[in-house]
Amino acid sequence: MQNGKDAPIGIFDSGIGGLTVLSAIRRHLPCEHLIYLGDTARVPYGTKSAETVVRYSSECAEFLMEKGAKAIVVACNTASAFALSAISSKFDLPVIGVIAPGAAAAAAISRKKVVGVIGTTGTIASNAYGRELKSIDSNIRVVSRACPLFVSLVEEGWLDNEVAEAAARIYLDGMRGEGIDALVLGCTHYPLLKGVIGRYLGDSVVLVDSAETTATFLSDTLEAAELKSDRPAGNYKIYVTDLPGRFERIAGAFLGEEPPSVTRVDL
Amino acid sequence: MQNGKDAPIGIFDSGIGGLTVLSAIRRHLPCEHLIYLGDTARVPYGTKSAETVVRYSSECAEFLMEKGAKAIVVACNTASAFALSAISSKFDLPVIGVIAPGAAAAAAISRKKVVGVIGTTGTIASNAYGRELKSIDSNIRVVSRACPLFVSLVEEGWLDNEVAEAAARIYLDGMRGEGIDALVLGCTHYPLLKGVIGRYLGDSVVLVDSAETTATFLSDTLEAAELKSDRPAGNYKIYVTDLPGRFERIAGAFLGEEPPSVTRVDL
Numbered sequence A, B: 001m002q003n004g005k006d007a008p009i010g011i012f013d014s015g016i017g018g019l020t021v022l023s024a025i026r027r028h029l030p031c032e033h034l035i036y037l038g039d040t041a042r043v044p045y046g047t048k049s050a051e052t053v054v055r056y057s058s059e060c061a062e063f064l065m066e067k068g069a070k071a072i073v074v075a076c077n078t079a080s081a082f083a084l085s086a087i088s089s090k091f092d093l094p095v096i097g098v099i100a101p102g103a104a105a106a107a108a109i110s111r112k113k114v115v116g117v118i119g120t121t122g123t124i125a126s127n128a129y130g131r132e133l134k135s136i137d138s139n140i141r142v143v144s145r146a147c148p149l150f151v152s153l154v155e156e157g158w159l160d161n162e163v164a165e166a167a168a169r170i171y172l173d174g175m176r177g178e179g180i181d182a183l184v185l186g187c188t189h190y191p192l193l194k195g196v197i198g199r200y201l202g203d204s205v206v207l208v209d210s211a212e213t214t215a216t217f218l219s220d221t222l223e224a225a226e227l228k229s230d231r232p233a234g235n236y237k238i239y240v241t242d243l244p245g246r247f248e249r250i251a252g253a254f255l256g257e258e259p260p261s262v263t264r265v266d267l
Helices: A019-028 A050-066 A077-090 A099-109 A119-125 A127-135 A149-157 A162-177 A190-201 A210-224 A242-255 B019-028 B050-066 B076-092 B099-109 B121-126 B130-134 B150-155 B163-174 B192-201 B210-224 B244-255
Strands: A009-013 A034-038 A069-075 A096-097 A114-119 A141-146 A183-185 A206-208 A236-240 A262-264 B009-013 B032-039 B071-074 B093-099 B114-119 B141-146 B182-186 B207-208 B236-240 B263-266
Touching: A009 A019, A009 A050, A009 A183, A009 B141, A019 A034, A019 A210, A019 A242, A034 A050, A034 B099, A050 A069, A050 A077, A069 A206, A077 A096, A077 A099, A077 A114, A077 A119, A077 A127, A077 A236, A096 A099, A099 A114, A099 A127, A099 A183, A099 A206, A099 A210, A114 A119, A114 A127, A114 A162, A119 A127, A119 A141, A141 A162, A149 A162, A149 A190, A149 B150, A162 A190, A162 B019, A162 B163, A183 A190, A183 A210, A183 B236, A190 A206, A190 B210, A210 B210, A236 A242, A236 B009, A242 A262, B009 B019, B009 B050, B019 B032, B032 B050, B050 B076, B050 B121, B071 B076, B071 B210, B076 B099, B076 B114, B076 B121, B076 B130, B076 B263, B093 B099, B093 B210, B099 B130, B099 B182, B099 B207, B099 B210, B114 B130, B114 B163, B121 B141, B130 B141, B141 B163, B141 B210, B150 B163, B150 B192, B163 B192, B182 B192, B182 B210, B192 B207, B207 B263, B244 B263
Parallel strands: A009 A034, A009 A069, A034 A236, A069 A096, A114 A141, A114 A183, A183 A206, A236 A262, B009 B032, B009 B071, B032 B236, B071 B093, B114 B141, B114 B182, B182 B207, B236 B263
Antiparallel strands: none
16 A cells, blocks of 8 residues: 655665765755665675665665655665665555666766766676666667775765875776766765866766756656645654764765754664 | 584684685694685674674674584674674683784884774774773873775775875874884784885884784684694685675685685575
8 A cells, every 4th residue: 555645755775875865855845754764784785796785675665664655765876776676566656766867867968979877886787877878878878887985985084185086087097088978976975076076077078966867756756646745844854774973974965954863773 | 512623613704804814824723624704795894883793793603603613703803892792701612803912912013112003993983902902011002093995995906006005195194103113904904905004104113913813812722722623634614695706706815825615695
């Protein structure tokens, strides 16, 4: 049985990166109640197997279902790449990932039809963006590269120092020669490194962050399913599986505002 | 009931770093059978809470007990810092961590009695090395620093490039002015960064890797408990909780030899 329009939207990520998606959803859908779950006890997902990512993601989705979610947003690229169909088939409610929206945005932006994709080892190995981009336009050429250290840089708060610059040089060196004019930031942590990445690639490459497009996609989906809330204003709650204090401290950089208090839960 | 001298020694780590300890144990105790467990589904432990590290570590120790271990080596600094006493009180067999041996080695080496300690966020926050060093010699001054990105650098295989150099400069800058003459590599991943760390700190600082001392400590403990094997030669088995193929590929760098095939288990 589906939950009604007054129910909250559930959002989950392996950790903190999905807050960029929560933030965009708050701007696009200010009347909705949101519940965010960060699986910080088992972060990162990006270096793990498909099987393990499916298991952990399903547990996250179950938690949000128990909290009465009317729709689930998988705000993690790795979980979207590996677990979206498993979650969709398990629960009778709209389930939205970040990959289809990100690919649609990149395909719309690229004029040369050469799109770069960066993400975790898992996301890149899955080729989920490649498949999605090709299904939108089979003439698009996709150049992809796993950048696992970028997540650690963001978690360390090294967003724009010499370490971040050196890592960007090594990871993106090959992209420059390929003639891309759009680069999908295929991990919810990466938008925080936009400065370093943008400087290295130059103005001719548009950086595509799927958070905004995912929020639009979600809005359209709720509209079509007649599940949009009509209350005057929504709020949000944050749950994590470990270290709520640390999460509260870092969350501000992702949200652009002071976060509400964060509650720890066991899955 | 304790398992007898022919039983294997169990060793666990959050991931692959503990293989440096396994390697040292194989050199010191070539007649012992060893079982290694890497909790790769939940790696890293170093950024997690004490409570979560205790829970995961206890599950690792239980797995090794079920495999018939006669002694357990906690080959992970974070797990040693947080979970050693929990595991010791739960099981009736020798349980050895890497912190006491590492601290003993550093105390013996330092002439100036100024010892540096680097480790994960969890290990440094626990102050386990500081307490151990002070208990050996209360005149020792301890200078410590968490270096969380070092683990990601090792897992990425960036052991000696410009990114590793820039990270070492930032992390170790403060150490240089403090007059340390010994630096504890308080994370089993860090010995692989010895080149970069050593070049930055210079010859006057001895890098202390607890793997060797832990092996000596284990040997003495087994001797005292009359648990040393007297078979002619031992072998070893490796279990991981995720991605056995990836583990096999990286293990060689830690072991200095081709690893045996790696088996995946659920905890």
